[in-house]
Amino acid sequence: xxxxxxxxxxxxxxxxxxxxxxxxxxxxxxxxxxxxxxxxxxxxxxxxxxxxxxxxxxxxxxxxxxxxxxxxxxxxxxxxxxxxxxxxxxxxxxxxxxxxxxxxxxxxxxxxxxxxxxxxxxxxxxxxxxxxxxxxxxxxxxxxxxxxxxxxxxxxxxxxxxxxxxxxxxxxxxxxxxxxxxxxxxxxxxxxxxxxxxxxxxxxxxxxxxxxxxxxxxxxxxxxxxxxxxxxxxxxxxxxxxxxxxxxxxxxxxxxxxxxxxxxxxxxxxxxxxxxxxxxxxxxxxxxxxxxxxxxxxxxxxxxxxxxxxxxxxxxxxxxxxxxxxxxxxxxxxxxxxxxxxxxxxxxxxxxxxxxxxxxxxxxxxxxx
Numbered sequence: 001x002x003x004x005x006x007x008x009x010x011x012x013x014x015x016x017x018x019x020x021x022x023x024x025x026x027x028x029x030x031x032x033x034x035x036x037x038x039x040x041x042x043x044x045x046x047x048x049x050x051x052x053x054x055x056x057x058x059x060x061x062x063x064x065x066x067x068x069x070x071x072x073x074x075x076x077x078x079x080x081x082x083x084x085x086x087x088x089x090x091x092x093x094x095x096x097x098x099x100x101x102x103x104x105x106x107x108x109x110x111x112x113x114x115x116x117x118x119x120x121x122x123x124x125x126x127x128x129x130x131x132x133x134x135x136x137x138x139x140x141x142x143x144x145x146x147x148x149x150x151x152x153x154x155x156x157x158x159x160x161x162x163x164x165x166x167x168x169x170x171x172x173x174x175x176x177x178x179x180x181x182x183x184x185x186x187x188x189x190x191x192x193x194x195x196x197x198x199x200x201x202x203x204x205x206x207x208x209x210x211x212x213x214x215x216x217x218x219x220x221x222x223x224x225x226x227x228x229x230x231x232x233x234x235x236x237x238x239x240x241x242x243x244x245x246x247x248x249x250x251x252x253x254x255x256x257x258x259x260x261x262x263x264x265x266x267x268x269x270x271x272x273x274x275x276x277x278x279x280x281x282x283x284x285x286x287x288x289x290x291x292x293x294x295x296x297x298x299x300x301x302x303x304x305x306x307x308x309x310x311x312x313x314x315x316x317x318x319x320x321x322x323x324x325x326x327x328x329x330x331x332x333x334x335x336x337x338x339x340x341x342x343x344x345x346x347x348x349x350x351x352x353x354x355x356x357x358x359x360x361x362x363x364x365x366x367x368x369x
Contacts, residue, residue, distance in 0.1 A: 004191040004236050007146075008126040010228065012155035014217070017116070019154055020048035020084070027052045029080035029109070031071070031095040032087050033059045036118065041159060045086050045116065054078035056098075059087065062250065063094040064135040071098040075107075082111040085150075086159075088171065089122025089257075093130040096148040100130075103147050112151035118159045120210075120223045121171025121258060123178055123231020125153035133251060140247035142347040155228060157221040165211050169316035170258035172207040175227045176200065176309070177261040181240040182233035183286065184272060184279040185351040192237035195229045197289055202226030204290045204312065211316050238351025241343060242268045245364060248342040252335060253327050262313045263320060263368045266306045271364060272354050273302045279353040321368050329369040336362050 011019050028049045036042050037057040046053060056074045060067060075098045085095035092115050102108045115125040130143040179199035182192055203226045209219040246260035273280040284301025287293035293304035319325040322332055340361040343349065
């Protein structure tokens with residue numbers, strides 16, 4: 001038997017933020033970062049939640065174990081009824097990890113987590129996953145627990161219209177990778193496939209629009225919805241070695257996670273398609289859905305879809321290789337075995353449609369030097 005879970009209540013549309021008035025008067029812990037705490041969006045959220053609001057604004061990109069410890073201390077001091085996370089994947093993951101730690105200590109907000117994503121990328125608003133970085137080993141630590149599942153996700157395009165082009169590109173390619181990897185994963189089902197297919201369609205149709213016209217509310221809303229649909233897919237089906245390798249690289253080199261996924265995804269798709277007929281057929285079908293291929297030749301369809309993904313990456317002014325992102329090839333070569341070992345042990349690897357070897361992962365890494 002296979003299960004498909006939809007445990008987060010999704011409230012979406014241009015007025016979704018107004019739902020925060022439901023929590024006015026409750027003890028609220030508002031988790032965000034230093035930049036967002038200076039924005040008009042923060043003021044709107046804070047006003048809707050007032051007056052009993054404690055703010056933790058110390059979240060940094062790729063939250064570390066030490067930073068989570070600091071956040072947990074704030075959490076326990078605030079003793080909130082509800083935790084509201086306002087931010088991108090790092091903020092939401094930090095709030096999740098703080099909440100999980102508080103529950104483990106015998107505390108925890110009775111009304112759980114309410115999340116307001118300000119990027120269309122991580123999908124963390126509807127998943128039971130979070131990623132924390134061990135600052136000592138540089139390893140990404142994927143966390144999986146029902147306690148990490150938000151109670152409510154508020155998807156309001158007003159929260160993402162101010163997202164800068166670079167962040168839009170990085171987060172958008174992360175979404176596309178979520179959908180594509182979930183679609184071919186060992187845990188894929190008819191239900192996850194429906195979410196993944198729609199997500200790929202929405203991303204391919206709207207990501208470039210959002211990149212060049214950031215204030216396009218219609219495109220922003222469609223992409224925001226696509227991000228959540230992709231997350232619903234991978235939360236149930238799993239991911240694959242694109243993410244495993246990106247986790248390993250991101251722990252050692254200062255390159256955005258979505259940017260790493262954009263480099264790796266075409267090479268991982270080619271690797272999987274060569275070794276799995278099922279994966280090849282599904283990649284080819286995504287080519288049909290997005291208009292990048294036609295006809296019944298599976299191999300041609302795979303090649304066309306991979307080319308379309310790479311063309312989208314290039315249209316977003318994103319690098320194809322680590323060296324183009326400022327990471328010297330020799331720095332990566334010295335860590336290839338370590339990176340491959342970390343990726344082999346990553347929680348995303350078992351769901352890849354092809355079980356890789358250590359040498360396979362090293363070979364893929366060499367392609368993005």
